[in-house]
Amino acid sequence: MAPSNQRRSGFSKRAQYNLFTGYIVAGIGALIGAVLLGISFFQPHLFGGPRGVAQDAASPATETVAAARTGSKSLWDSVSGYYRAGSKNAELKREVELARIRLQEAEALRQENVRLKGLLDLHDEERRPVAVARLVGSSSSSTRRFAYLGAGTDDGVRVGMPVRSARGVVGRILETGRASSRVLLLTDSESVLPVRRAGDETVAFAEGRGDSLLRIKLINLGINPLKKNDMFVTSGAGGYYAPGTAVAIVTELTDDGALARIVSDPAATDYVSVEEIFEPEAAVGARTPIEEELGE
Template identity: 40%
Template sequence: MAVAPPTGSRPGWSRRAQYGLFFGLLATVGGVIVGLILLALSLVAPERYATVRGAALDATAPVTGGLRAVTTTVGGIVTGASGYWDAARQNGELRRENTAMLQRMVEAKAIHLENAQLKAALQLRERTREAVATGRIVGSSYASPRRFAVLSAGSGDGVEIGMPVRAAVGLIGRVIEAGHFASRVLLISDRANIVPARLLRGGLPVIASGRGDGTLDVRPLEVGRNPFKPGDLIVTSGTGGLYPPLVPVARIIRLDDDGAIAVPLADPASASFAIVERPFEPAAQQAPPTPPAPPPPKRIPKVLR
Protein backbone atom coordinates (compact mmCIF):
# COMPACT_ATOMS: atom_id res chain seq x y z
CA MET A 1 0.00 0.00 0.00
CA ALA A 2 1.45 3.34 -1.09
CA VAL A 3 2.00 6.07 1.45
CA ALA A 4 0.98 9.57 0.44
CA PRO A 5 3.74 12.19 0.60
CA PRO A 6 3.49 14.73 3.36
CA THR A 7 1.56 17.84 2.48
CA GLY A 8 4.38 20.20 3.57
CA SER A 9 7.04 18.78 1.22
CA ARG A 10 8.43 21.02 -1.56
CA PRO A 11 9.14 19.60 -5.00
CA GLY A 12 12.86 19.69 -5.85
CA TRP A 13 13.95 20.50 -2.31
CA SER A 14 17.24 18.64 -1.75
CA ARG A 15 19.09 17.70 1.38
CA ARG A 16 22.09 19.76 0.29
CA ALA A 17 19.94 22.87 0.21
CA GLN A 18 18.66 22.06 3.66
CA TYR A 19 22.22 21.74 4.99
CA GLY A 20 23.22 25.01 3.36
CA LEU A 21 20.27 26.80 4.91
CA PHE A 22 21.05 25.31 8.32
CA PHE A 23 24.73 26.26 8.28
CA GLY A 24 23.85 29.72 7.03
CA LEU A 25 21.54 30.13 9.96
CA LEU A 26 24.26 28.95 12.35
CA ALA A 27 26.75 31.44 10.83
CA THR A 28 24.27 34.25 11.24
CA VAL A 29 23.54 33.34 14.86
CA GLY A 30 27.27 32.96 15.56
CA GLY A 31 27.99 36.33 14.02
CA VAL A 32 25.30 37.94 16.13
CA ILE A 33 26.68 36.29 19.27
CA VAL A 34 30.25 37.37 18.47
CA GLY A 35 29.04 40.89 17.82
CA LEU A 36 27.20 41.00 21.13
CA ILE A 37 30.27 39.65 22.95
CA LEU A 38 32.50 42.29 21.34
CA LEU A 39 29.99 45.01 22.19
CA ALA A 40 29.83 43.90 25.81
CA LEU A 41 33.63 43.62 25.93
CA SER A 42 34.04 47.14 24.59
CA LEU A 43 31.70 48.45 27.28
CA VAL A 44 33.05 46.45 30.20
CA ALA A 45 36.77 46.21 29.38
CA PRO A 46 37.86 48.71 26.73
CA GLU A 47 41.56 47.79 27.07
CA ARG A 48 40.94 44.13 26.25
CA TYR A 49 38.67 45.21 23.42
CA ALA A 50 41.54 47.26 22.03
CA THR A 51 43.71 44.15 22.08
CA VAL A 52 41.02 42.23 20.25
CA ARG A 53 40.71 45.01 17.69
CA GLY A 54 44.49 44.92 17.16
CA ALA A 55 44.41 41.18 16.64
CA ALA A 56 41.53 41.53 14.18
CA LEU A 57 43.45 44.27 12.38
CA ASP A 58 46.51 42.05 12.11
CA ALA A 59 44.38 39.22 10.80
CA THR A 60 42.64 41.34 8.16
CA ALA A 61 45.71 43.37 7.15
CA PRO A 62 46.88 40.94 4.40
CA VAL A 63 43.39 40.79 2.93
CA THR A 64 43.06 44.56 3.10
CA GLY A 65 46.48 45.01 1.53
CA GLY A 66 45.65 42.59 -1.27
CA LEU A 67 42.35 44.30 -1.95
CA ARG A 68 44.11 47.66 -1.89
CA ALA A 69 46.70 46.43 -4.39
CA VAL A 70 43.97 45.09 -6.65
CA THR A 71 42.08 48.37 -6.34
CA THR A 72 45.23 50.37 -7.08
CA THR A 73 46.08 48.19 -10.09
CA VAL A 74 42.58 48.45 -11.51
CA GLY A 75 42.55 52.19 -10.86
CA GLY A 76 45.97 52.54 -12.51
CA ILE A 77 44.77 50.60 -15.55
CA VAL A 78 41.65 52.74 -15.84
CA THR A 79 43.66 55.93 -15.27
CA GLY A 80 46.32 54.85 -17.78
CA ALA A 81 43.70 53.99 -20.38
CA SER A 82 41.99 57.30 -19.77
CA GLY A 83 45.33 59.14 -20.02
CA TYR A 84 46.18 57.24 -23.22
CA TRP A 85 42.91 58.16 -24.88
CA ASP A 86 43.22 61.73 -23.65
CA ALA A 87 46.78 61.93 -25.03
CA ALA A 88 45.61 60.49 -28.34
CA ARG A 89 42.81 63.06 -28.48
CA GLN A 90 45.21 65.89 -27.66
CA ASN A 91 47.68 64.59 -30.26
CA GLY A 92 44.93 64.57 -32.89
CA GLU A 93 43.92 68.11 -31.96
CA LEU A 94 47.56 69.25 -32.15
CA ARG A 95 47.94 67.64 -35.57
CA ARG A 96 44.79 69.37 -36.83
CA GLU A 97 45.96 72.69 -35.40
CA ASN A 98 49.41 72.18 -36.95
CA THR A 99 47.86 71.42 -40.34
CA ALA A 100 45.61 74.46 -40.12
CA MET A 101 48.57 76.62 -39.04
CA LEU A 102 50.69 75.39 -41.96
CA GLN A 103 47.83 76.11 -44.35
CA ARG A 104 47.47 79.62 -42.96
CA MET A 105 51.25 80.12 -43.29
CA VAL A 106 51.14 79.02 -46.93
CA GLU A 107 48.20 81.33 -47.60
CA ALA A 108 49.99 84.20 -45.87
CA LYS A 109 53.15 83.61 -47.93
CA ALA A 110 51.10 83.46 -51.13
CA ILE A 111 49.32 86.70 -50.24
CA HIS A 112 52.66 88.32 -49.36
CA LEU A 113 54.20 87.20 -52.67
CA GLU A 114 51.17 88.38 -54.64
CA ASN A 115 51.23 91.75 -52.87
CA ALA A 116 54.95 92.11 -53.60
CA GLN A 117 54.38 91.31 -57.29
CA LEU A 118 51.45 93.74 -57.47
CA LYS A 119 53.53 96.45 -55.79
CA ALA A 120 56.39 95.83 -58.22
CA ALA A 121 53.98 95.96 -61.16
CA LEU A 122 52.50 99.24 -59.93
CA GLN A 123 55.98 100.72 -59.48
CA LEU A 124 56.89 99.50 -62.97
CA ARG A 125 53.80 101.17 -64.39
CA GLU A 126 54.73 104.42 -62.66
CA ARG A 127 58.21 104.27 -64.23
CA THR A 128 56.89 103.26 -67.67
CA ARG A 129 55.61 106.18 -69.70
CA GLU A 130 53.96 104.11 -72.40
CA ALA A 131 52.06 101.70 -70.11
CA VAL A 132 48.68 100.82 -71.57
CA ALA A 133 47.14 98.36 -69.10
CA THR A 134 47.92 96.13 -66.16
CA GLY A 135 46.50 92.61 -66.04
CA ARG A 136 46.73 89.31 -64.26
CA ILE A 137 48.25 86.28 -65.95
CA VAL A 138 45.43 83.77 -65.65
CA GLY A 139 46.99 80.88 -67.58
CA SER A 140 49.94 79.67 -69.63
CA SER A 141 50.87 76.59 -71.68
CA TYR A 142 53.62 74.17 -70.64
CA ALA A 143 53.21 70.84 -72.44
CA SER A 144 53.06 71.95 -76.09
CA PRO A 145 55.95 73.48 -78.05
CA ARG A 146 53.81 76.61 -78.56
CA ARG A 147 54.12 78.86 -75.55
CA PHE A 148 51.22 81.19 -74.80
CA ALA A 149 49.83 83.06 -71.81
CA VAL A 150 46.40 84.57 -71.20
CA LEU A 151 46.28 88.09 -69.77
CA SER A 152 43.19 89.56 -68.12
CA ALA A 153 43.36 92.78 -70.14
CA GLY A 154 41.96 93.25 -73.61
CA SER A 155 40.95 95.76 -76.21
CA GLY A 156 38.55 97.32 -73.73
CA ASP A 157 41.62 98.38 -71.76
CA GLY A 158 43.46 99.66 -74.82
CA VAL A 159 45.44 96.49 -75.60
CA GLU A 160 46.25 95.94 -79.26
CA ILE A 161 47.96 93.21 -81.23
CA GLY A 162 51.75 93.61 -81.31
CA MET A 163 52.14 95.36 -77.97
CA PRO A 164 54.97 94.08 -75.73
CA VAL A 165 54.15 92.55 -72.36
CA ARG A 166 56.54 92.58 -69.42
CA ALA A 167 56.55 91.80 -65.72
CA ALA A 168 58.47 93.49 -62.94
CA VAL A 169 61.37 91.05 -63.36
CA GLY A 170 61.61 90.91 -67.12
CA LEU A 171 60.09 90.55 -70.58
CA ILE A 172 57.21 88.10 -71.07
CA GLY A 173 56.29 88.39 -74.77
CA ARG A 174 53.98 90.22 -77.14
CA VAL A 175 50.23 90.29 -77.75
CA ILE A 176 49.06 88.23 -80.74
CA GLU A 177 45.29 88.18 -80.06
CA ALA A 178 43.19 90.76 -78.25
CA GLY A 179 39.64 90.21 -77.06
CA HIS A 180 37.56 92.76 -75.25
CA PHE A 181 38.38 91.48 -71.75
CA ALA A 182 41.46 89.28 -72.29
CA SER A 183 44.36 88.83 -74.67
CA ARG A 184 46.72 86.06 -75.76
CA VAL A 185 50.45 86.62 -75.33
CA LEU A 186 53.15 84.85 -77.32
CA LEU A 187 55.89 84.09 -74.79
CA ILE A 188 59.54 84.75 -75.56
CA SER A 189 60.20 81.02 -75.09
CA ASP A 190 58.04 80.18 -78.12
CA ARG A 191 59.82 79.15 -81.32
CA ALA A 192 58.08 81.91 -83.29
CA ASN A 193 59.29 84.69 -81.01
CA ILE A 194 62.62 86.40 -81.76
CA VAL A 195 63.90 89.17 -79.48
CA PRO A 196 66.68 91.55 -80.57
CA ALA A 197 68.85 91.81 -77.46
CA ARG A 198 72.35 92.45 -76.25
CA LEU A 199 74.70 91.10 -73.63
CA LEU A 200 74.56 93.26 -70.53
CA ARG A 201 78.25 92.63 -69.93
CA GLY A 202 79.90 94.49 -72.76
CA GLY A 203 76.80 95.37 -74.79
CA LEU A 204 77.40 92.76 -77.54
CA PRO A 205 74.32 92.51 -79.82
CA VAL A 206 72.69 89.07 -79.78
CA ILE A 207 69.50 87.37 -80.95
CA ALA A 208 67.33 85.44 -78.46
CA SER A 209 64.82 82.98 -79.91
CA GLY A 210 62.52 80.52 -78.14
CA ARG A 211 63.24 76.80 -78.12
CA GLY A 212 59.70 75.65 -77.31
CA ASP A 213 60.75 73.98 -74.06
CA GLY A 214 60.76 76.99 -71.76
CA THR A 215 64.32 78.08 -72.60
CA LEU A 216 65.93 80.49 -75.09
CA ASP A 217 68.60 80.01 -77.72
CA VAL A 218 70.96 83.00 -77.63
CA ARG A 219 73.32 83.62 -80.58
CA PRO A 220 75.76 86.48 -81.19
CA LEU A 221 75.54 88.46 -84.39
CA GLU A 222 79.30 88.17 -84.87
CA VAL A 223 80.30 84.61 -85.69
CA GLY A 224 83.71 83.38 -84.63
CA ARG A 225 83.85 83.15 -80.86
CA ASN A 226 81.51 82.38 -78.02
CA PRO A 227 81.28 85.49 -75.82
CA PHE A 228 78.88 84.07 -73.22
CA LYS A 229 79.49 82.93 -69.65
CA PRO A 230 77.11 81.12 -67.31
CA GLY A 231 75.20 83.72 -65.33
CA ASP A 232 75.35 86.46 -67.97
CA LEU A 233 72.22 88.59 -68.30
CA ILE A 234 70.53 89.35 -71.61
CA VAL A 235 68.53 92.58 -72.05
CA THR A 236 66.58 94.02 -74.96
CA SER A 237 68.44 96.28 -77.35
CA GLY A 238 65.51 98.32 -78.64
CA THR A 239 66.26 97.33 -82.24
CA GLY A 240 63.23 96.62 -84.35
CA GLY A 241 60.89 99.17 -82.83
CA LEU A 242 58.87 96.69 -80.74
CA TYR A 243 60.53 96.00 -77.39
CA PRO A 244 61.95 98.95 -75.41
CA PRO A 245 65.69 98.78 -74.57
CA LEU A 246 67.24 97.55 -71.32
CA VAL A 247 64.37 95.24 -70.38
CA PRO A 248 65.75 92.08 -68.69
CA VAL A 249 65.14 89.03 -70.85
CA ALA A 250 67.03 85.94 -69.68
CA ARG A 251 70.02 84.50 -67.82
CA ILE A 252 72.60 82.20 -69.40
CA ILE A 253 72.66 78.75 -67.81
CA ARG A 254 75.01 76.81 -70.14
CA LEU A 255 77.09 77.27 -73.26
CA ASP A 256 76.39 75.78 -76.68
CA ASP A 257 78.62 75.33 -79.74
CA ASP A 258 78.56 78.93 -80.89
CA GLY A 259 75.96 80.33 -78.50
CA ALA A 260 74.27 79.64 -75.20
CA ILE A 261 71.06 78.41 -73.58
CA ALA A 262 69.21 80.81 -71.30
CA VAL A 263 66.12 80.77 -69.09
CA PRO A 264 63.63 83.65 -69.09
CA LEU A 265 63.75 85.85 -66.01
CA ALA A 266 59.97 86.37 -66.07
CA ASP A 267 58.23 83.03 -65.59
CA PRO A 268 54.46 83.22 -66.27
CA ALA A 269 53.92 80.44 -63.74
CA SER A 270 55.25 82.63 -60.92
CA ALA A 271 54.50 86.13 -62.26
CA SER A 272 50.95 87.09 -61.34
CA PHE A 273 50.76 90.54 -62.92
CA ALA A 274 52.05 92.02 -66.17
CA ILE A 275 52.23 95.38 -67.91
CA VAL A 276 51.20 95.99 -71.52
CA GLU A 277 53.23 98.75 -73.18
CA ARG A 278 53.09 100.54 -76.48
CA PRO A 279 55.60 99.43 -79.12
CA PHE A 280 58.93 101.18 -78.77
CA GLU A 281 59.78 103.58 -81.59
CA PRO A 282 63.21 105.23 -81.25
CA ALA A 283 63.53 108.81 -82.42
CA ALA A 284 66.31 107.75 -84.78
CA GLN A 285 63.95 105.40 -86.60
CA GLN A 286 61.27 107.99 -87.16
CA ALA A 287 61.36 109.29 -90.69
CA PRO A 288 62.06 113.02 -90.97
CA PRO A 289 59.09 115.08 -92.02
CA THR A 290 58.75 115.26 -95.79
CA PRO A 291 59.23 118.84 -97.08
CA PRO A 292 56.26 120.16 -98.93
CA ALA A 293 56.42 119.87 -102.71
CA PRO A 294 57.32 123.09 -104.52
CA PRO A 295 54.40 124.76 -106.26
CA PRO A 296 54.16 124.15 -110.01
CA PRO A 297 55.61 126.92 -112.19
CA LYS A 298 53.21 129.42 -113.47
CA ARG A 299 52.56 129.38 -117.13
CA ILE A 300 53.03 132.72 -118.93
CA PRO A 301 50.34 133.19 -121.48
CA LYS A 302 51.40 133.96 -124.99
CA VAL A 303 50.59 137.41 -126.40
CA LEU A 304 48.83 137.37 -129.69
CA ARG A 305 50.13 139.77 -132.25
Protein backbone atom coordinates (compact mmCIF):
# COMPACT_ATOMS: atom_id res chain seq x y z
CA MET A 1 0.00 0.00 0.00
CA ALA A 2 1.44 3.41 -0.97
CA PRO A 3 2.22 5.83 1.90
CA SER A 4 -0.12 8.81 2.41
CA ASN A 5 1.08 12.23 1.31
CA GLN A 6 -0.39 13.88 4.48
CA ARG A 7 1.85 13.28 7.49
CA ARG A 8 0.99 14.23 11.05
CA SER A 9 3.21 16.67 12.88
CA GLY A 10 4.09 14.00 15.38
CA PHE A 11 6.30 12.38 12.79
CA SER A 12 8.41 15.63 12.56
CA LYS A 13 11.10 15.88 15.19
CA ARG A 14 11.45 19.64 14.60
CA ALA A 15 7.77 20.21 15.37
CA GLN A 16 8.05 18.05 18.48
CA TYR A 17 11.09 20.04 19.69
CA ASN A 18 9.31 23.35 19.10
CA LEU A 19 6.23 22.22 21.02
CA PHE A 20 8.36 20.88 23.89
CA THR A 21 10.37 24.13 24.04
CA GLY A 22 7.13 26.15 24.16
CA TYR A 23 5.92 24.15 27.14
CA ILE A 24 9.26 24.63 28.93
CA VAL A 25 9.25 28.44 28.33
CA ALA A 26 5.61 28.74 29.47
CA GLY A 27 6.35 26.74 32.60
CA ILE A 28 9.41 28.86 33.44
CA GLY A 29 7.41 32.07 32.84
CA ALA A 30 4.59 30.85 35.08
CA LEU A 31 7.12 29.92 37.78
CA ILE A 32 8.84 33.32 37.61
CA GLY A 33 5.46 35.05 37.73
CA ALA A 34 4.42 33.06 40.78
CA VAL A 35 7.72 33.89 42.52
CA LEU A 36 7.36 37.63 41.72
CA LEU A 37 3.74 37.58 42.86
CA GLY A 38 4.74 36.02 46.14
CA ILE A 39 7.53 38.56 46.67
CA SER A 40 5.13 41.43 45.91
CA PHE A 41 2.89 40.26 48.74
CA PHE A 42 5.64 39.98 51.33
CA GLN A 43 8.22 42.53 50.09
CA PRO A 44 6.32 45.13 48.00
CA HIS A 45 9.05 47.78 48.37
CA LEU A 46 11.41 45.71 46.25
CA PHE A 47 9.41 46.66 43.13
CA GLY A 48 9.61 50.43 43.75
CA GLY A 49 12.72 50.75 41.59
CA PRO A 50 11.37 48.89 38.55
CA ARG A 51 8.07 50.80 38.81
CA GLY A 52 9.98 54.10 38.92
CA VAL A 53 12.03 53.14 35.86
CA ALA A 54 8.88 52.14 33.98
CA GLN A 55 7.12 55.34 34.99
CA ASP A 56 10.11 57.43 33.90
CA ALA A 57 10.15 55.65 30.56
CA ALA A 58 6.42 56.22 30.00
CA SER A 59 6.39 59.81 31.32
CA PRO A 60 7.36 61.55 28.02
CA ALA A 61 4.60 59.74 26.19
CA THR A 62 1.96 60.54 28.82
CA GLU A 63 3.04 64.19 28.91
CA THR A 64 2.71 64.38 25.13
CA VAL A 65 -0.79 62.91 25.28
CA ALA A 66 -1.81 65.29 28.10
CA ALA A 67 -0.40 68.30 26.23
CA ALA A 68 -2.26 67.26 23.08
CA ARG A 69 -5.48 66.84 25.06
CA THR A 70 -5.09 70.26 26.71
CA GLY A 71 -4.18 71.89 23.41
CA SER A 72 -7.19 70.41 21.63
CA LYS A 73 -9.45 71.58 24.46
CA SER A 74 -8.00 75.09 24.29
CA LEU A 75 -8.40 75.10 20.52
CA TRP A 76 -12.03 74.03 20.84
CA ASP A 77 -12.66 76.72 23.45
CA SER A 78 -11.08 79.30 21.15
CA VAL A 79 -13.17 78.23 18.16
CA SER A 80 -16.42 78.10 20.13
CA GLY A 81 -15.59 81.42 21.80
CA TYR A 82 -14.99 82.98 18.38
CA TYR A 83 -18.44 81.94 17.18
CA ARG A 84 -20.06 83.11 20.42
CA ALA A 85 -18.24 86.45 20.40
CA GLY A 86 -20.68 88.03 17.92
CA SER A 87 -23.79 87.38 20.00
CA LYS A 88 -21.97 88.33 23.22
CA ASN A 89 -20.80 91.62 21.72
CA ALA A 90 -24.28 92.42 20.44
CA GLU A 91 -25.77 91.68 23.85
CA LEU A 92 -23.17 93.84 25.59
CA LYS A 93 -23.83 96.69 23.15
CA ARG A 94 -27.55 96.54 23.89
CA GLU A 95 -26.91 96.57 27.63
CA VAL A 96 -24.49 99.51 27.37
CA GLU A 97 -26.88 101.50 25.19
CA LEU A 98 -29.80 100.83 27.55
CA ALA A 99 -27.66 101.87 30.54
CA ARG A 100 -26.66 105.06 28.70
CA ILE A 101 -30.31 105.86 28.01
CA ARG A 102 -31.22 105.36 31.65
CA LEU A 103 -28.31 107.60 32.74
CA GLN A 104 -29.40 110.37 30.39
CA GLU A 105 -33.00 110.10 31.54
CA ALA A 106 -31.87 110.34 35.16
CA GLU A 107 -29.86 113.46 34.33
CA ALA A 108 -32.88 114.97 32.56
CA LEU A 109 -35.08 114.27 35.59
CA ARG A 110 -32.48 115.86 37.85
CA GLN A 111 -32.56 119.00 35.72
CA GLU A 112 -36.36 118.97 35.83
CA ASN A 113 -36.30 118.72 39.62
CA VAL A 114 -33.92 121.67 39.80
CA ARG A 115 -36.34 123.79 37.76
CA LEU A 116 -39.31 122.81 39.90
CA LYS A 117 -37.54 122.97 43.25
CA GLY A 118 -38.92 126.42 44.10
CA LEU A 119 -42.57 125.49 43.67
CA LEU A 120 -44.22 125.11 47.07
CA ASP A 121 -47.04 122.88 45.89
CA LEU A 122 -44.80 120.46 44.00
CA HIS A 123 -45.35 116.79 44.75
CA ASP A 124 -44.23 113.63 42.98
CA GLU A 125 -46.78 111.18 41.69
CA GLU A 126 -46.04 107.71 40.51
CA ARG A 127 -47.16 107.39 36.91
CA ARG A 128 -48.84 104.03 36.52
CA PRO A 129 -49.50 102.75 33.01
CA VAL A 130 -53.10 102.61 31.84
CA ALA A 131 -52.43 99.41 29.91
CA VAL A 132 -49.56 97.16 28.86
CA ALA A 133 -49.99 95.43 25.53
CA ARG A 134 -48.15 94.03 22.54
CA LEU A 135 -47.52 95.86 19.27
CA VAL A 136 -49.33 93.54 16.87
CA GLY A 137 -48.45 95.16 13.55
CA SER A 138 -47.17 98.19 11.68
CA SER A 139 -47.59 99.98 8.35
CA SER A 140 -44.22 99.04 6.88
CA SER A 141 -45.51 99.23 3.30
CA SER A 142 -47.12 102.65 3.70
CA THR A 143 -45.66 106.14 3.45
CA ARG A 144 -47.16 106.84 6.88
CA ARG A 145 -45.76 105.32 10.05
CA PHE A 146 -48.41 103.66 12.22
CA ALA A 147 -48.40 100.73 14.60
CA TYR A 148 -51.28 98.71 16.00
CA LEU A 149 -51.70 97.97 19.68
CA GLY A 150 -53.53 95.03 21.22
CA ALA A 151 -55.48 97.19 23.70
CA GLY A 152 -58.44 99.54 23.27
CA THR A 153 -61.17 101.45 25.06
CA ASP A 154 -62.10 98.37 27.09
CA ASP A 155 -58.62 98.61 28.64
CA GLY A 156 -58.89 102.34 29.36
CA VAL A 157 -56.95 103.49 26.29
CA ARG A 158 -57.95 106.91 24.95
CA VAL A 159 -56.91 109.05 21.99
CA GLY A 160 -53.79 111.12 22.65
CA MET A 161 -52.29 108.91 25.35
CA PRO A 162 -48.50 108.50 25.04
CA VAL A 163 -47.06 105.08 24.23
CA ARG A 164 -43.59 104.09 25.40
CA SER A 165 -41.39 101.05 25.72
CA ALA A 166 -38.68 100.22 28.24
CA ARG A 167 -36.23 102.23 26.13
CA GLY A 168 -38.22 105.40 25.45
CA VAL A 169 -41.08 107.06 23.57
CA VAL A 170 -42.77 105.10 20.77
CA GLY A 171 -45.62 107.45 19.83
CA ARG A 172 -49.17 108.31 20.88
CA ILE A 173 -52.64 106.84 20.43
CA LEU A 174 -54.30 108.12 17.25
CA GLU A 175 -57.44 105.98 17.02
CA THR A 176 -59.06 103.48 19.36
CA GLY A 177 -61.31 100.47 19.06
CA ARG A 178 -62.73 98.32 21.80
CA ALA A 179 -59.83 95.85 21.79
CA SER A 180 -57.18 97.54 19.61
CA SER A 181 -55.70 100.95 18.86
CA ARG A 182 -53.69 102.69 16.18
CA VAL A 183 -50.47 104.40 17.27
CA LEU A 184 -48.92 107.40 15.51
CA LEU A 185 -45.20 106.64 15.61
CA LEU A 186 -42.56 109.32 16.25
CA THR A 187 -41.10 108.68 12.81
CA ASP A 188 -44.34 109.57 11.02
CA SER A 189 -44.12 112.73 8.89
CA GLU A 190 -47.04 114.26 10.85
CA SER A 191 -45.40 113.70 14.25
CA VAL A 192 -43.89 116.73 16.03
CA LEU A 193 -42.60 116.38 19.59
CA PRO A 194 -41.11 119.11 21.83
CA VAL A 195 -37.76 117.87 23.17
CA ARG A 196 -34.67 119.15 24.94
CA ARG A 197 -31.12 117.95 25.19
CA ALA A 198 -30.53 115.90 28.32
CA GLY A 199 -28.48 117.88 30.82
CA ASP A 200 -29.19 121.45 29.67
CA GLU A 201 -31.88 123.76 28.36
CA THR A 202 -31.30 123.33 24.63
CA VAL A 203 -34.87 122.94 23.34
CA ALA A 204 -35.99 121.78 19.92
CA PHE A 205 -38.69 119.96 18.00
CA ALA A 206 -38.31 116.33 16.93
CA GLU A 207 -40.07 115.90 13.59
CA GLY A 208 -40.66 112.56 11.88
CA ARG A 209 -39.30 112.01 8.39
CA GLY A 210 -41.14 108.84 7.42
CA ASP A 211 -38.06 106.66 7.94
CA SER A 212 -36.09 105.52 10.99
CA LEU A 213 -34.69 109.01 11.72
CA LEU A 214 -36.00 112.19 13.35
CA ARG A 215 -35.19 115.74 12.34
CA ILE A 216 -34.12 117.80 15.36
CA LYS A 217 -34.95 121.46 14.64
CA LEU A 218 -33.57 123.97 17.12
CA ILE A 219 -35.86 126.75 18.30
CA ASN A 220 -33.03 129.23 18.85
CA LEU A 221 -31.08 129.45 15.62
CA GLY A 222 -27.46 130.51 15.51
CA ILE A 223 -24.35 128.52 16.30
CA ASN A 224 -25.33 124.87 16.40
CA PRO A 225 -24.46 123.63 19.93
CA LEU A 226 -25.30 120.00 19.22
CA LYS A 227 -22.81 117.15 19.01
CA LYS A 228 -23.00 113.59 17.86
CA ASN A 229 -24.37 111.13 20.44
CA ASP A 230 -26.30 113.88 22.26
CA MET A 231 -29.40 112.44 23.90
CA PHE A 232 -32.75 114.20 23.52
CA VAL A 233 -35.62 113.65 25.94
CA THR A 234 -39.19 114.88 26.15
CA SER A 235 -39.47 118.43 27.50
CA GLY A 236 -43.05 118.18 28.78
CA ALA A 237 -44.06 121.26 26.80
CA GLY A 238 -47.43 121.04 25.06
CA GLY A 239 -48.66 118.17 27.21
CA TYR A 240 -49.06 114.56 26.09
CA TYR A 241 -45.61 113.34 27.18
CA ALA A 242 -44.14 113.63 30.67
CA PRO A 243 -40.70 115.30 30.74
CA GLY A 244 -37.48 113.29 30.89
CA THR A 245 -38.34 110.30 28.68
CA ALA A 246 -35.69 109.26 26.15
CA VAL A 247 -36.50 110.09 22.52
CA ALA A 248 -33.48 110.04 20.18
CA ILE A 249 -29.69 110.16 19.86
CA VAL A 250 -27.99 112.57 17.45
CA THR A 251 -26.22 110.86 14.54
CA GLU A 252 -25.60 113.71 12.07
CA LEU A 253 -25.47 117.51 12.38
CA THR A 254 -27.36 119.88 10.07
CA ASP A 255 -27.50 123.67 9.66
CA ASP A 256 -30.58 124.10 11.87
CA GLY A 257 -30.17 121.11 14.15
CA ALA A 258 -29.43 117.47 13.56
CA LEU A 259 -30.68 114.09 12.45
CA ALA A 260 -31.28 111.64 15.28
CA ARG A 261 -31.92 107.93 15.64
CA ILE A 262 -34.90 106.96 17.77
CA VAL A 263 -33.96 104.97 20.86
CA SER A 264 -37.15 102.89 20.87
CA ASP A 265 -37.41 101.20 17.49
CA PRO A 266 -40.98 99.82 17.08
CA ALA A 267 -39.67 97.00 14.87
CA ALA A 268 -37.58 95.72 17.81
CA THR A 269 -40.27 96.32 20.45
CA ASP A 270 -42.70 93.68 21.67
CA TYR A 271 -44.58 95.13 24.63
CA VAL A 272 -45.34 98.79 25.30
CA SER A 273 -47.17 100.71 28.01
CA VAL A 274 -49.88 103.31 27.52
CA GLU A 275 -49.72 106.21 29.99
CA GLU A 276 -52.04 109.00 31.01
CA ILE A 277 -51.75 112.28 29.13
CA PHE A 278 -49.28 114.52 30.92
CA GLU A 279 -50.86 117.72 32.26
CA PRO A 280 -48.47 120.14 34.00
CA GLU A 281 -49.82 121.52 37.24
CA ALA A 282 -49.40 125.01 35.88
CA ALA A 283 -51.99 124.19 33.26
CA VAL A 284 -54.70 123.04 35.68
CA GLY A 285 -57.97 124.64 34.65
CA ALA A 286 -56.80 125.10 31.05
CA ARG A 287 -57.83 122.96 28.12
CA THR A 288 -55.76 119.84 27.61
CA PRO A 289 -53.96 119.19 24.31
CA ILE A 290 -56.37 116.43 23.41
CA GLU A 291 -59.37 118.65 24.11
CA GLU A 292 -57.89 121.31 21.84
CA GLU A 293 -57.23 118.76 19.11
CA LEU A 294 -60.76 117.35 19.26
CA GLY A 295 -62.34 120.79 19.66
CA GLU A 296 -64.12 119.79 22.87
